[in-house]
Amino acid sequence: MRPIKFTRGFTTHPAGSVLVEFGQTRVLCTASVTEGVPGWRRGSGRGWLTAEYAMLPAATHERSSRESVKGRVGGRTHEISRLIGRSLRACIDLATIGENTIAIDCDVLQADGGTRTAAITGAYVALVDAVTYLRAADLLTDPQPLSCAIAAVSVGIVDGRVRLDLPYEEDSRAEVDMNVVATDAGTLVEVQGTAEGATFSRATLDKLLDLAQAGTEKLFEAQREVLAEDYPGTLPGRASS
């Protein structure tokens, strides 16, 4: 597993802002709180959590074109955005935040494989900070809306061997590629195993899941460590105290 690093408070406007690094992969994860919920949820009294993932054009080895300029969001972007949203909604009780939306933004500054798993793992830390902010602002109906921690890691079969947290060079030639989103309670949130142009056995799946769960254990540890420090910024109400 590559070195993991979290920088909380990387930017100051959003309630939560974390730069997460999985080796050379660097993703800025922010959690912003905005008033209101999407139309289909209005009047429910419950909040919503949404996520958007994007790559800066120069994040990849070859510059890629900007989706805003192309005028449409690509399929891969859509897919990862939805995955991040589902993953984080697994740990938060949205009934506790009223009709507000937590918008998670994961912008990849530098890509070297595993951007989606880094994004989920970093976004959880940003979400914890956003929840701390909401608590300080007295906007929660329950002070502990989070039921568990969330982390994600990629595993794969490269040259016939199972590998954890694949950098781009390995990922691009992996026979099987799996992303596992897990909780620190030992359960799973999302398992996406894909064999591009190949297939895999149940035995392989089990080995990959074992390795992934070992990997997420380390991520939970790293999250706990960085979250042991104080909220990186000024909390509402603190100024007056």
Added chain:
Amino acid sequence: MRPIKFTRGFTTHPAGSVLVEFGQTRVLCTASVTEGVPGWRRGSGRGWLTAEYAMLPAATHERSSRESVKGRVGGRTHEISRLIGRSLRACIDLATIGENTIAIDCDVLQADGGTRTAAITGAYVALVDAVTYLRAADLLTDPQPLSCAIAAVSVGIVDGRVRLDLPYEEDSRAEVDMNVVATDAGTLVEVQGTAEGATFSRATLDKLLDLAQAGTEKLFEAQREVLAEDYPGTLPGRASS
């Protein structure tokens, strides 16, 4: 498991055209062969297989708006289109078809849960027909480009119990929802387990996978049965014999 039905040759222009029914879910799956490949693959001498999934507006209980009119393809549509493409690319050797593209189109005429798994399962049958067509047209460098059969099924936890091939009514209240794409060689192509607002254990995952593999066995049997019949249409070259 709901009754499964395949109608080969449902329409006549594409090389493969199959109406697949999983209970009340009905998807028209076609496989069209077009000359040329996407730009990034040009000059490789190898073909490509791409897939597009869509819903007719009136396929759902409440009419949904048309993506062409909205001017953009939604995230769910993107995600499923990509899944279908990856799943079918697992069974075909694209080096055998030259620089041609097989375009899979899965259009949902009526939706009642499991549209993506029905689409994959039906698309495989359409792909077999398209391959038969290509073989008759003498366009294959290897007469057997398919290495296995592909089928997919959804499984889930509803009211705390594992369920196979969920109709809409169950799917919409499932705690865990998993789509499994498998081969008739007993291996897996894609496993997508999702817990919307919940999580699941490894033990549950195992139970769901067992059930899914039992389900896909039945689907492979149904595919074999319907494919035992002749190609439903006129093959190139046959007219002259």
Added chain:
Amino acid sequence: MRPIKFTRGFTTHPAGSVLVEFGQTRVLCTASVTEGVPGWRRGSGRGWLTAEYAMLPAATHERSSRESVKGRVGGRTHEISRLIGRSLRACIDLATIGENTIAIDCDVLQADGGTRTAAITGAYVALVDAVTYLRAADLLTDPQPLSCAIAAVSVGIVDGRVRLDLPYEEDSRAEVDMNVVATDAGTLVEVQGTAEGATFSRATLDKLLDLAQAGTEKLFEAQREVLAEDYPGTLPGRASS
């Protein structure tokens, strides 16, 4: 004239759902009832009827690209959608359905010429079923909101001779091409005569109109015959009787 066939209740979610076949041309026509009307009509107390026409990518001889993927609706699609809407609004008193919208969707499953005339002719049958549904649901202020039947047929000059209901092979080389939308009261709703790269005389126009009216007579007969059967599904309120 090619064989005409209507299959009512082809799908079950919309209030009206008809598969219409003009020879090899097959169009799925649905009529869905949705609450509310477009903004410019709000507060009028009157309903609206709108129509959308589309082709499945594999409906044509050569696969055509999907308009949702291209991100815009083409001119031909727009033109036909508007024609279908105007044609059906000629037969219904929209004051009787309150501020609701009847959405007509005509999706071409297989194209072999005359898709727009088949669409109009089939959509009328779907509209009758939707009206039956609204009546059973007690949503009409007048039980007979339809004043006449609507059908459409194409006529043209091919190789210097007038022809009725042109299949694709004839349509593509017709000198003059006309679409006539008529009522069973003997009147006309829409006449669109077009000479691509040529012109035609009043005498020719008259001959084409005569032939078209003869053709629509047969279509009205076929509509009456299929509509003599019961509503193909469960009507609201019937369950309780």
Added chain:
Amino acid sequence: MRPIKFTRGFTTHPAGSVLVEFGQTRVLCTASVTEGVPGWRRGSGRGWLTAEYAMLPAATHERSSRESVKGRVGGRTHEISRLIGRSLRACIDLATIGENTIAIDCDVLQADGGTRTAAITGAYVALVDAVTYLRAADLLTDPQPLSCAIAAVSVGIVDGRVRLDLPYEEDSRAEVDMNVVATDAGTLVEVQGTAEGATFSRATLDKLLDLAQAGTEKLFEAQREVLAEDYPGTLPGRASS
């Protein structure tokens, strides 16, 4: 019929540029010659004629929004653009202009009913000027590529009576509305009769066609008169004489 006025050479860059006025309706019609043809026609050795129609936002009584800002061309715009193109292609032999495209642009400066018929009638005059320009530039393989003149007029039933060339106030409450595109050889190019929420008899159709043909006679006369004058600008090659 409202007063008709043509101003040739209204702008100077395009080969043909005509401001046409039908009463208060004013449309700027230009014909520009550009090299090349659309992809599907390349290699045919034949040219193409295409047309685009648009309204300035302030052309209508109430300002309408700009289609470029909305990001999509509306159905009505699409429909009229296609009608203008078909109408003018009826009078020109495109084999004579090589692989070049004549782009007709009809921009409505002020709208008061009959914008599409004014556009066609004015565009013909602009096309004649463009042909004169091409002839002077020695770009025609046949010096007389035009086989007839084209004009269009609207007719309708207002308050139960047939009316010619309807201004907006009448057009908006017409029971039947018909646009007729004719040639000065007495033939028809396009007949589009529409009854919004009503129907019409063959006898009414005949009366409307009679009136329309009388109207187009006057338009052909006005076209001939204005075209009797010299080309309004400098022709290529003339400078050297």
Added chain:
Amino acid sequence: MRPIKFTRGFTTHPAGSVLVEFGQTRVLCTASVTEGVPGWRRGSGRGWLTAEYAMLPAATHERSSRESVKGRVGGRTHEISRLIGRSLRACIDLATIGENTIAIDCDVLQADGGTRTAAITGAYVALVDAVTYLRAADLLTDPQPLSCAIAAVSVGIVDGRVRLDLPYEEDSRAEVDMNVVATDAGTLVEVQGTAEGATFSRATLDKLLDLAQAGTEKLFEAQREVLAEDYPGTLPGRASS
């Protein structure tokens, strides 16, 4: 400086409609009053002024493609539209018009350099007419909402010499190109000096500004002259007197 000409009342639907000509450059500038303001300004009790600039396709030497057909507004169009809006908002007190919007449309009929400066200069005249209209309609809370006149002119360095009001032939080879928006009170509203592939000194900037201010003096004179005439149309309320 090229001859300047204003034609007020060029079209009749908008409250202000002016054709402005700077030599061969001709721009139709209209000012339309519409109810309501953009969302972010709602409830403020203050109005808004917005502007949109566009070129007809045949306005340029070579026909350019239509932005509505391309489906997006280009960068240059965006930039000029914003400049026109800012320039005119400098002279009007938007608190006096209630929650209404003045929409300025500047459509270039013929382009020969300086289209943006002609647009601003002509739009001011259209704005004065629109204000006269609003005053007659009794819609102003202050009868004199305009604090000064606005005009704009381009200056540049061509072949090493300063030039005023550059036509296209000079503009396209200018080393430095500056657009100056000024008021008749001697102040500046906007200064945009650009050196494409070059730079310029403060001394050059001063010379260009001097020349520009001399140029705008002449434009203010021309505006005053044409505005000395009566409102070109019927004012609300006048009919009854």
Added chain:
Amino acid sequence: MRPIKFTRGFTTHPAGSVLVEFGQTRVLCTASVTEGVPGWRRGSGRGWLTAEYAMLPAATHERSSRESVKGRVGGRTHEISRLIGRSLRACIDLATIGENTIAIDCDVLQADGGTRTAAITGAYVALVDAVTYLRAADLLTDPQPLSCAIAAVSVGIVDGRVRLDLPYEEDSRAEVDMNVVATDAGTLVEVQGTAEGATFSRATLDKLLDLAQAGTEKLFEAQREVLAEDYPGTLPGRASS
């Protein structure tokens, strides 16, 4: 003036990558070299430099929506992207880089006023690094393609006083706002002075320009200082030496 900081080599894939900070404003500026030039420049033998500016959604005080999701680039984004491109093209001889494109990307990570001037100032440093990279890769026909340094600063009138490098809090209530792009040779590249709802005198313009030039002097000093250090990464060819 706020503290200025450059971090070269902030990311490693692009040839130049600089994080620039003007106080709390932080912009990631990258310069990527890609093969080929836009169509209109092909065959000229000369290169091109293009720029794109964007804001991360959470960069602003209130989260703003993502332009890729909205499907279109806004006017402000377009305007600033074009400004950055023009500014940097003033210092580089594009004939020296062959038919290649230097793509400048300026992504605002955190916004606190002056994002466009920080972007230009940082992009120049990234451009120098990209040129060093091109030189090492032996891709330049002239080893010194840059003729001067480029920096930009904002100046404005706040509460009646001239201010340099305005943070958001001052910028949002500035009466006059000017962006000045200058060279270290003492010349100007671009001057954009804007008075939103106000105007300014020549005397004020002069004072603002004086202050801006003093500001850019400091920026040139800071650029020189940071560029005195070695290229932050591995240059092509160095590995072999």
